[in-house]
Amino acid sequence: xxxxxxxxxxxxxxxxxxxxxxxxxxxxxxxxxxxxxxxxxxxxxxxxxxxxxxxxxxxxxxxxxxxxxxxxxxxxxxxxxxxxxxxxxxxxxxxxxxxxxxxxxxxxxxxxxxxxxxxxxxxxxxxxxxxxxxxxxxxxxxxxxxxxxxxxxxxxxxxxxxxxxxxxxxxxxxxxxxxxxxxxxxxxxxxxxxxxxxxxxxxxxxxxxxxxxxxxxxxxxxxxxxxxxxxxxxxxxxxxxxxxxxxxxxxxxxxxxxxxxxxxxxxxxxxxxxxxxxxxxxxxxxxxxxxxxxxxxxxxxxxxxxxxxxxxxxxxxxxxxxxxxxxxxxxxxxxxxxxxxxxxxxxxxxxxxxxxxxxxxxxxxxxxxxxxxxxxxxxxxxxxxxxxxxxxxxxxxxxxxxxxxxxxxxxxxxxxxxxxxxxxxxxxxxxxxxxxxxxxxxxxxxxxxxxxxxxxxxxxxxxxxxxxxxxxxxxxxxxxxxxxxxxxxxxxxxxxxxxxxxxxxxxxxxxxxxxxxxxxxxxxxxxxxxxxxxxxxxxxxxxxxxxxxxxxxxxxxxx
Ligand SMILES: Cc1ncc(C[n+]2csc(CCOP(=O)(O)OP(=O)(O)O)c2C)c(N)n1
Ligand SMILES: [Mg+2]
Numbered sequence: 001x002x003x004x005x006x007x008x009x010x011x012x013x014x015x016x017x018x019x020x021x022x023x024x025x026x027x028x029x030x031x032x033x034x035x036x037x038x039x040x041x042x043x044x045x046x047x048x049x050x051x052x053x054x055x056x057x058x059x060x061x062x063x064x065x066x067x068x069x070x071x072x073x074x075x076x077x078x079x080x081x082x083x084x085x086x087x088x089x090x091x092x093x094x095x096x097x098x099x100x101x102x103x104x105x106x107x108x109x110x111x112x113x114x115x116x117x118x119x120x121x122x123x124x125x126x127x128x129x130x131x132x133x134x135x136x137x138x139x140x141x142x143x144x145x146x147x148x149x150x151x152x153x154x155x156x157x158x159x160x161x162x163x164x165x166x167x168x169x170x171x172x173x174x175x176x177x178x179x180x181x182x183x184x185x186x187x188x189x190x191x192x193x194x195x196x197x198x199x200x201x202x203x204x205x206x207x208x209x210x211x212x213x214x215x216x217x218x219x220x221x222x223x224x225x226x227x228x229x230x231x232x233x234x235x236x237x238x239x240x241x242x243x244x245x246x247x248x249x250x251x252x253x254x255x256x257x258x259x260x261x262x263x264x265x266x267x268x269x270x271x272x273x274x275x276x277x278x279x280x281x282x283x284x285x286x287x288x289x290x291x292x293x294x295x296x297x298x299x300x301x302x303x304x305x306x307x308x309x310x311x312x313x314x315x316x317x318x319x320x321x322x323x324x325x326x327x328x329x330x331x332x333x334x335x336x337x338x339x340x341x342x343x344x345x346x347x348x349x350x351x352x353x354x355x356x357x358x359x360x361x362x363x364x365x366x367x368x369x370x371x372x373x374x375x376x377x378x379x380x381x382x383x384x385x386x387x388x389x390x391x392x393x394x395x396x397x398x399x400x401x402x403x404x405x406x407x408x409x410x411x412x413x414x415x416x417x418x419x420x421x422x423x424x425x426x427x428x429x430x431x432x433x434x435x436x437x438x439x440x441x442x443x444x445x446x447x448x449x450x451x452x453x454x455x456x457x458x459x460x461x462x463x464x465x466x467x468x469x470x471x472x473x474x475x476x477x478x479x480x481x482x483x484x485x486x487x488x489x490x491x492x493x494x495x496x497x498x499x500x501x502x503x504x505x506x507x508x509x510x511x512x513x514x515x516x517x518x519x520x521x522x523x524x525x526x527x528x529x530x531x532x533x534x535x536x537x538x539x540x541x542x543x544x545x546x547x548x549x550x551x552x553x554x555x556x557x558x559x
Pocket of ligand 2: 389439440441465466467468469470471
């Protein structure tokens with residue numbers, strides 16, 4: 001409660017700073033360590049989402065950062081709250097998403113005694129974040145929160161952790177608010193753009209790869225116009241499919257796990273590879289095999305918002321330190337000594353051929369056919385959320401994202417992300433259809449956030465792709481240790497009954513042809529819903545079965 005002394009508690013100052021920096025949503029699990037902040041929420045205009053586990057809260061905040069480009073915010077308690085939330089911090093780090101996490105801390109006069117749930121946050125989160133700090137002085141709350149927002153969002157975005165001692169939060173101070181932080185767009189210099197025009201004009205088979213963060217719908221559209229003007233093929237890297245309109249005539253496909261072999265060939269034989277926004281990490285680089293390290297064998301242009309990422313793994317022939325938004329704006333002004341041209345038509349035809357029809361699969365439900373149905377029936381503004389597992393291969397291959405940030409999934413391959421991400425998306429965009437796709441293993445890592453969806457009446461549908469196993473690991477097992485199944489089988493609950501027990505809607509599907517009606521029923525229920533798909537465990541990828549992988553591995557080991 002605000003006092004009559006014209007002073008504010010540090011907690012009130014903190015909550016006021018959030019509003020000033022444009023925060024609308026906070027996600028939390030409460031703790032006695034930050035009661036004063038919870039009280040300040042009471043009088044604020046912030047929309048608070050109380051979660052069931054801190055990983056869920058941190059992932060929701062990360063998802064907000066991912067789609068808006070502005071730091072998502074979560075609050076967790078000390079010790080176990082903070083360590084639970086570490087999962088979301090890791091995602092924000094690897095996915096380059098702006099996130100500010102506040103952690104309640106023990107009182108200042110008990111620090112260093114290993115007081116109840118005391119953690120040294122700088123030591124624990126120091127290596128996982130862009131910055132970790134603790135606020136000791138209430139008068140410095142505006143300064144340090146402002147720095148947190150700039151740090152999380154600048155350059156290559158990432159997580160910031162701020163510990164807030166409980167006794168500091170109740171101290172009253174007279175302090176001025178900080179001005180709102182503003183995102184900083186790093187623009188490319190004219191010399192780099194001239195060099196870029198010269199290099200691109202001199203090539204015959206260029207390809208553009210898109211990834212990373214700091215994109216926007218406008219940046220994606222500008223890149224689309226540029227690519228179309230010069231017929232340049234554009235591929236997206238792992239889990240960044242919605243950075244580009246996949247129905248665009250220049251779209252060449254997804255460079256992630258199990259990519260189209262023709263796309264890989266195209267990249268390998270290209271004479272200029274232009275990576276915009278992303279890091280070209282382990283998955284898109286096909287386990288660091290696609291290009292030589294440090295100097296790629298193909299002429300390589302790297303455009304990245306973080307100066308420290310340029311030359312980190314690959315030594316580019318041309319490095320441009322710019323955000324995708326500023327770089328694509330500069331593309332519009334580009335003057336070519338010789339106009340470039342590429343084979344966008346061929347690349348897009350390869351993409352269509354690879355993704356058009358679902359592949360044949362063992363079992364009653366063909367998940368590829370389900371994805372094709374969703375692709376044809378969901379509106380362009382629908383948002384798909386997922387975590388990690390082999391099931392995601394069908395999303396990458398058969399769905400077509402049309403709008404920027406309509407795919408919210410971890411490039412860092414974290415299981416358990418889809419449900420919290422879907423909660424966050426429905427909180428942010430109540431009018432957009434949201435669909436979460438989860439594996440059976442994946443779902444139960446954060447399935448408890450289904451209760452959060454019910455609590456806030458968030459009607460989205462979760463499709464659980466249930467093959468009764470940690471399929472990805474089983475696949476690796478069959479490859480490396482054929483026939484020796486170890487710790488990958490799952491005995492699952494009755495998922496539709498789980499949904500009903502929480503107050504949602506649940507239905508099970510055993511044949512492909514029953515999916516459309518079940519999905520429509522789920523949406524029509526107006527509740528958070530689970531559509532459970534009974535998948536044959538043999539259908540391990542869109543192109544092969546477990547039995548085939550095992551037989552191949554046995555033949556190789558036997559020979
Ligand atoms: C948090 C986390 N723990 C473990 C893993 C390792 N891992 C990757 S995929 C996978 C299995 C996923 O199983 P499921 O969700 O059922 O999907 P499936 O592969 O069966 O389609 C595991 C355990 C991970 N990526 N993230
Ligand atoms: Mg599974």
